Amino acid sequence: MIKNVPTGLAxxxxxxxxxxxxxxxxxxxxxxxxxxxxxxxxxENGSCRLEIYRRRVDEKPAGAIDHIALVSEDIDAAYKEIVAMGCEIVSKGIESNEMFAPKSNRFFLFLGPNNERIEFAQVSD
Structure with a gap:
């Protein structure tokens, strides 16, 4: 088991x-x-958060869940552990975006055992 376990659903x-x-x-x-x-x-609705985005035509059908994002308290340590587990990273390493501005959002995506996409995300002030 990794030490930097997710603390919730992002x-x-x-x-x-x-x-x-x-x-x-x-x-x-x-x-x-x-x-x-x-x-x-x-x-948002209570503690439940959804990301709705315009579907890219060549990707998953509308309504398919694209990925599950989990909260990480230490994204750098979690990334190292996931890589050490041998999981396939499908992002460009640890990335960041401005979607949560003015907060900082750092994340990475990897594949689970059924090719499901899993994101670890760390959002901070």
Whole structure:
């Protein structure tokens, strides 16, 4: 077992065929947009967070779960442990993006035993 275990679910990512309709659907279920971009939206309902994004035509079908993101307290240490386990890293190492601005978001993606994509994410102020 790795030492830097996830501490919670960060989000579930869902590619949308109709981005606007998908966001509205989840808003009707009580989710509130907390970050909105032209191509993606983060919605929250209590401790549940969804990432809805415009589906890229050549990838997974609309509605397929793209990846499961888990919270990491020490992304650098977790990355080293996952690599040592022999998991295939499918991101460009540890990456960062501005989706959670003004907070910092560092993450990496790897494949689970069934080729499911798993993200470890560390969001900080």
């Amino acid at each position: 989000h579930v990512a869902i590619p949308a065929g109709d981005f606007t309709a998908t966001v509205e659907f989840y808003k009707n279920l009580g989710f509130v947009p907390v970050v909105m971009h032209e191509f993606s939206c983060i919605l």
